Amino acid sequence: xxxxxxxxxxxxxxxNCATCELALPLVERLHRALTERGLRVRGVSQSxxxxxxxxxxxxxxxxxQLDDSECAxxxxxxxxxxxxxxLAAPDGTVRMAFEGWVRRDFDALVALAAGELGVGAPAIIxxxxxxxxxxxxxxxxxxxxxxxxxLEIRRAKTALAARRIEVGDLDDAIELxxxxxxxxxxxxxxxxxxxxxRMLAATxxxxxxxxxxxxxxxxxxTVEKVAINxxxxxxxxxxxxxxxxxxxxxxxxxxxxxxxxATTYFPAPLIIVNxxxxxxxxxxxGHNALxxxxxxxATIGRALPLVIRNVGGGRPGEIDKCxxxxxxxxxxxxxxxxxxxxxxPLHVERGFALQDSTVTLFAGEAPRGxxxxxxxxxxxxxxxxGRAIESVMxxxxxxxxxxxxxxxxxxxxxxxxxxxxKAEVRRAIQQATARPLxxxxxxxxxxxxxxxxxxxxxGDVPEAMLxxxxxxxxxxxxxxxxxxxxxxxxFSAIIGGWVAGEIGSQMVTRKVV
Amino acid sequence: MxxxxxxxxxxxxxxxxxxxxxxxxxxxxxxxxxxxxxxxKPRGDVFLDRLEQRIRLRTDVEVRRYVKPTFTRPAxxxxxxxxxxxxxFVIEALAD
Numbered sequence: 001x002x003x004x005x006x007x008x009x010x011x012x013x014x015x016n017c018a019t020c021e022l023a024l025p026l027v028e029r030l031h032r033a034l035t036e037r038g039l040r041v042r043g044v045s046q047s048x049x050x051x052x053x054x055x056x057x058x059x060x061x062x063x064x065q066l067d068d069s070e071c072a073x074x075x076x077x078x079x080x081x082x083x084x085x086x087l088a089a090p091d092g093t094v095r096m097a098f099e100g101w102v103r104r105d106f107d108a109l110v111a112l113a114a115g116e117l118g119v120g121a122p123a124i125i126x127x128x129x130x131x132x133x134x135x136x137x138x139x140x141x142x143x144x145x146x147x148x149x150x151l152e153i154r155r156a157k158t159a160l161a162a163r164r165i166e167v168g169d170l171d172d173a174i175e176l177x178x179x180x181x182x183x184x185x186x187x188x189x190x191x192x193x194x195x196x197x198r199m200l201a202a203t204x205x206x207x208x209x210x211x212x213x214x215x216x217x218x219x220x221x222t223v224e225k226v227a228i229n230x231x232x233x234x235x236x237x238x239x240x241x242x243x244x245x246x247x248x249x250x251x252x253x254x255x256x257x258x259x260x261x262a263t264t265y266f267p268a269p270l271i272i273v274n275x276x277x278x279x280x281x282x283x284x285x286g287h288n289a290l291x292x293x294x295x296x297x298a299t300i301g302r303a304l305p306l307v308i309r310n311v312g313g314g315r316p317g318e319i320d321k322c323x324x325x326x327x328x329x330x331x332x333x334x335x336x337x338x339x340x341x342x343x344x345p346l347h348v349e350r351g352f353a354l355q356d357s358t359v360t361l362f363a364g365e366a367p368r369g370x371x372x373x374x375x376x377x378x379x380x381x382x383x384x385x386g387r388a389i390e391s392v393m394x395x396x397x398x399x400x401x402x403x404x405x406x407x408x409x410x411x412x413x414x415x416x417x418x419x420x421x422k423a424e425v426r427r428a429i430q431q432a433t434a435r436p437l438x439x440x441x442x443x444x445x446x447x448x449x450x451x452x453x454x455x456x457x458x459g460d461v462p463e464a465m466l467x468x469x470x471x472x473x474x475x476x477x478x479x480x481x482x483x484x485x486x487x488x489x490x491f492s493a494i495i496g497g498w499v500a501g502e503i504g505s506q507m508v509t510r511k512v513v
Numbered sequence: 514m515x516x517x518x519x520x521x522x523x524x525x526x527x528x529x530x531x532x533x534x535x536x537x538x539x540x541x542x543x544x545x546x547x548x549x550x551x552x553x554k555p556r557g558d559v560f561l562d563r564l565e566q567r568i569r570l571r572t573d574v575e576v577r578r579y580v581k582p583t584f585t586r587p588a589x590x591x592x593x594x595x596x597x598x599x600x601x602f603v604i605e606a607l608a609d
Contacts, residue, residue, distance in 0.1 A: 160523065162523040162524050162525075162528070163523070163524040163528055164521050164522075164523065164524075165521070165523070165524055166520060166521055167520045167521070167522060168520075169520070173519070173522050176522075182525055182526065190519065190522045191522050191523045191525060192519055192521065192522055192523075193521060193523065196523055217527065217529075219527040219529070224523075225527070228523045228524070228525040229525050232525060256586060258586060258587060259585040259586055263585070306525070310525040310526045310527075311525070311526060311527050312527075313527070451555050453555075498585075499585050503582075503583040503585055503586075504583075504585050505585075
């Protein structure tokens with residue numbers, strides 16, 4: 001027997017196929033006739049091992065059988081029918097192939113093999129066999145739904161580039177992620193290949209597409225890496241487009257994520273979701289909209305900080321130098337209650353179509369409540385809101401910070417009932433917060449206050465300027481108004497920002513695609 | 514324990530290996546060019562003015578002043594390069 005076979009014959013088969021019952025005994029004869037001349041015959045069984053063993057014993061097969069019960073080899077050879085015959089040279093070049101039982105093709109294969117091996121064609125088929133000229137084969141098990149799904153996963157797995165981490169038999173993946181510092185302090189969902197692939201199936205984007213460059217380490221993040229972190233956060237695949245948009249928005253230069261992460265102040269990336277996607281993925285914009293209880297709100301809001309931590313390197317105590325932080329740094333996401341909003345929703349105000357779905361990112365501290373159950377006019381209500389809003393960052397610091405006002409539906413209706421739009425609400429709040437400069441300057445009673453140099457002044461402030469009224473926000477549009485919450489309750493929420501405008505963090509809106 | 518598929522998980526990090534840098538050995542005495550970087554936090558300039566006064570008492574030291582455009586963002590790369598190529602020391606005024 002030659003050290004290396006000169007030719008190889010692969011025969012793909014399964015046990016419950018009548019055509020295989022017919023053909024495999026002939027393959028056995030061919031094996032016996034030519035194996036010592038350099039033909040290596042191998043069966044590739046798509047059946048389970050016990051079924052394969054039964055079939056082999058029943059037909060007295062002596063050539064080697066390969067277990068292809070998961071059909072990996074069959075898929076690689078694109079086998080559609082069993083039996084399938086593939087005659088190949090040792091380098092893999094296919095000399096001849098056919099499927100089902102075709103006597104003329106089988107004879108040709110025997111002649112070709114013998115010819116290439118330099119021997120006369122052996123007589124394999126006998127008249128007494130009474131074989132038909134042709135019999136169609138059976139469908140390959142690659143088309144069984146379960147197998148096909150697993151094959152699809154196997155194909156998709158090859159598109160995943162991330163390093164594989166093997167969890168030992170006695171280890172717990174959740175504990176492993178804690179030990180490696182890859183969580184936000186809560187347990188994660190282990191990002192197995194299957195889970196990540198299901199996440200990736202929710203976007204048409206290729207796994208290796210770069211979504212954004214993530215501060216603070218300025219790392220290009222791929223769709224796949226976002227998917228891994230989204231799995232860990234507990235996202236369902238249908239949330240993934242929202243997560244991708246939030247990563248894009250957070251990494252927009254205007255948002256200044258580096259500063260948001262690195263500052264000793266409070267901000268966390270708040271995600272406000274608008275448009276039809278809110279309903280499609282069942283987000284909560286009503287009862288407890290800023291609170292717990294909704295998977296989409298909770299996990300979308302958690303995925304972004306995990307990306308910032310694991311990919312961008314924004315870990316607390318390292319680049320994240322926040323003095324206190326707030327609970328929104330775990331997750332901070334809600335949907336606007338557009339249906340209860342008497343005005344245009346946030347995304348429309350920011351230039352998108354009503355039917356667009358968007359995420360809007362804001363660098364926000366924790367929400368604080370404002371109660372006003374007594375006001376009967378928009379003017380009075382805005383006076384209440386203004387007094388509360390003035391305390392954002394510090395009551396004496398005006399013109400530095402921005403804020404989001406989350407109006408409850410009842411408060412929004414109160415304003416709309418007087419014919420007010422968002423512009424009137426903002427103006428009234430600005431008026432309610434306006435203080436003469438002299439009350440805002442640092443003084444003996446309270447050393448904190450407006451630094452004169454922020455107003456372009458050096459030295460003493462001129463007397464004429466001391467009476468100048470300064471509202472809380474440098475411009476009206478630094479107060480963003482959205483509507484969320486349940487229909488009952490005359491409470492609204494203020495979410496203070498960080499440093500407003502170009503030098504700090506600017507609100508960024510991205511369409512969800 | 515889970516199925517074999519659960520035993521393989523994917524790395525959620527950037528998979529980069531950090532470059533290890535060793536700090537320059539601290540010179541035994543202040544000499545050469547000292548850069549004072551104001552990061553634009555309120556009153557950082559007050560602190561640096563005072564430092565400059567103190568340093569200038571030593572005639573063999575040159576002081577150069579630098580200012581970041583804003584404390585909210587990293588220093589521009591050109592500024593970082595200029596400081597790195599010009600100064601022997603840099604003192605950054607961090608906070609208010």
